[in-house]
Amino acid sequence: MSHEPGQAVEMADNNKEIPAYDKEFGRDTVQNSRSASPDEILASATNIPPQTPPARTITGMSWGIVVAAVLSSTFLFAIDNTITADIQPAIVHQFNDTGKLSWISVAFLLTSAAMNLPWGRCYGHFEAKWLYILCIVIFEVGSALCAAAPSMEILIVGRAICGIGGVGMYIGVMTLLSALTTIAERPVYLALTGAVWGLGTVCGPFVGGGFADSSATWRWGFYINLCIGGLFSPVYLFILPRVDPRPGATFAQRIVEIDWVGATLLAGTLVSTIMAISFGGVVYEWNGKETIPLFVVGGVLFIMTIIQQIFAIGTTKERRIFPVQFLKSKEMVILFIETACGGTSIFVPIYFIPLLYQLVKGDSALKAGLRLLPYIMLLITFVMINGWGMGKFGYYMPWFTFGSILVITGSALLYTIDPSTSDSAIYGYTVLIGIGAGSFSQAPFSVAQALIAPEVLSQAISFISSAQIGGATIGLTIANAVFLNTAQNDIAKALPGVDLKYIQGLIAGVGGSFFDSLPQSVQIQVVADIVSSFNKAIVIAMVAGALALVLSLFMRRNKLDLSGVPQV
Numbered sequence: 001m002s003h004e005p006g007q008a009v010e011m012a013d014n015n016k017e018i019p020a021y022d023k024e025f026g027r028d029t030v031q032n033s034r035s036a037s038p039d040e041i042l043a044s045a046t047n048i049p050p051q052t053p054p055a056r057t058i059t060g061m062s063w064g065i066v067v068a069a070v071l072s073s074t075f076l077f078a079i080d081n082t083i084t085a086d087i088q089p090a091i092v093h094q095f096n097d098t099g100k101l102s103w104i105s106v107a108f109l110l111t112s113a114a115m116n117l118p119w120g121r122c123y124g125h126f127e128a129k130w131l132y133i134l135c136i137v138i139f140e141v142g143s144a145l146c147a148a149a150p151s152m153e154i155l156i157v158g159r160a161i162c163g164i165g166g167v168g169m170y171i172g173v174m175t176l177l178s179a180l181t182t183i184a185e186r187p188v189y190l191a192l193t194g195a196v197w198g199l200g201t202v203c204g205p206f207v208g209g210g211f212a213d214s215s216a217t218w219r220w221g222f223y224i225n226l227c228i229g230g231l232f233s234p235v236y237l238f239i240l241p242r243v244d245p246r247p248g249a250t251f252a253q254r255i256v257e258i259d260w261v262g263a264t265l266l267a268g269t270l271v272s273t274i275m276a277i278s279f280g281g282v283v284y285e286w287n288g289k290e291t292i293p294l295f296v297v298g299g300v301l302f303i304m305t306i307i308q309q310i311f312a313i314g315t316t317k318e319r320r321i322f323p324v325q326f327l328k329s330k331e332m333v334i335l336f337i338e339t340a341c342g343g344t345s346i347f348v349p350i351y352f353i354p355l356l357y358q359l360v361k362g363d364s365a366l367k368a369g370l371r372l373l374p375y376i377m378l379l380i381t382f383v384m385i386n387g388w389g390m391g392k393f394g395y396y397m398p399w400f401t402f403g404s405i406l407v408i409t410g411s412a413l414l415y416t417i418d419p420s421t422s423d424s425a426i427y428g429y430t431v432l433i434g435i436g437a438g439s440f441s442q443a444p445f446s447v448a449q450a451l452i453a454p455e456v457l458s459q460a461i462s463f464i465s466s467a468q469i470g471g472a473t474i475g476l477t478i479a480n481a482v483f484l485n486t487a488q489n490d491i492a493k494a495l496p497g498v499d500l501k502y503i504q505g506l507i508a509g510v511g512g513s514f515f516d517s518l519p520q521s522v523q524i525q526v527v528a529d530i531v532s533s534f535n536k537a538i539v540i541a542m543v544a545g546a547l548a549l550v551l552s553l554f555m556r557r558n559k560l561d562l563s564g565v566p567q568v
Helices: 038-047 060-082 084-095 101-123 128-148 152-180 186-212 220-239 251-256 260-279 291-311 324-328 330-361 365-370 373-393 397-415 423-440 443-451 454-494 500-508 512-516 520-552
Strands: 009-011 017-019
Touching: 060 101, 060 128, 060 152, 060 186, 060 220, 060 330, 084 101, 084 152, 084 186, 084 330, 084 365, 084 500, 101 128, 101 152, 101 260, 101 454, 128 152, 128 220, 152 186, 152 454, 186 220, 186 330, 186 365, 186 373, 186 443, 260 291, 260 454, 324 330, 324 454, 330 365, 330 373, 330 397, 330 423, 330 443, 330 454, 330 520, 373 397, 373 423, 373 443, 397 423, 397 520, 423 443, 423 520, 443 454, 454 500, 454 520, 500 512
Parallel strands: none
Antiparallel strands: 009 017
């Protein structure tokens, strides 16, 4: 009997072919998968008899070198997520252009979110090693453009290219480590990936700030990517094992199986919506001729995406860009939303804590970034503890409940701060968020892979990573819009008649001389307005924690099967 290329098929007792995607998520545990509900099949995946997992084909020092090499790319991608948080004043000072400042961060986030699912699908069809190397090349080209940019426009283009390559590298690392490790050791390596991602994300501000405050200038915040990429290039080329999900398939066969229609519609939806939220009220009026069309286009494209995915227009049900089959399972949907909440909980403090210290305390870029050290240490520690704990005991629901409670607590306490709040109190509040977010933000990768069939591994990775990056992007975009709009409106009331560009300069951290010229009473009011805007932005992290807590109560209490002897 014939079937679609690459479609995993299993023979059931009734001699009918059962495609892997029809079996949904059970790892060969349910024979009557056509009649069982997705959640029944998912539940059965938690009671799988122990099996001996296949051993890794690469071990010892070679394996350690490979892991270090691929994790270095995750570190670079994570740093680029947040490196602009502390170098914006230096960039504005060099190019003398505040009008396009928002694009420096938005361009990277836009392309990262838009390319997440397409890259995930590509890793399910093409040889992972060479696709991963291609993503590294794209990322390095973007980094070179950023580092050598003669204008703000070229810098923005470079940031967009970095986002395209960076998210491809990130999914590639997840795919390679998942394919090269056993189910028992996988949680530890995915937790390590999450720890490195968290480290890079939090290090971004003070790495960028360090370069911005030195004679090397902010440009070396991007040149460093070329140095590290070049250092590990021999490992990527000669030691990294090949992983081919479609051995024997031609390039033409692989390329036509990608849902390009869905990818285009989804990318357009994300780009239009994020641009509208990012620039509304800051660059353009909320009811202006630029903002309203963006929302309308985003809404229309979203509806078109839903219709195209439901009816598989221009593709097949098995090849849709969004893994719709996962939406049939309550557990996978919860994991998706939990991941988005975790990403939001991590990113909002990372962006706004350094900004708070720069604008309110007068810290340098480097010093403001270093304020995040307590947060980063606890975040990384608990990401690793979570990976070890789930690998050893198999339970995952308590991690989400415990972590989300701490995120809510820490965010609620940050919401109460004012200009007189001590540094130690702020450190303590951020530490609570770090412990909480670290306890569950990376867990969905391991949980999802323990519940799905191996044939849809790359889809599961892109499904969860799209929630992580997309959730962080949307959450941060909303928080930034809240902060900028609130600060701009409140400061404008304190400074009636002052040109808007001076107010925007104060918020961007480049209006120091103007701020110093203000009467002391006005300075106090401006600082209070900035802190108040920070309080409102932090509410987004609080909401994410609350949503994560509620959903965690609906998760299964089962113990996942992660049997096998890990290889270290």
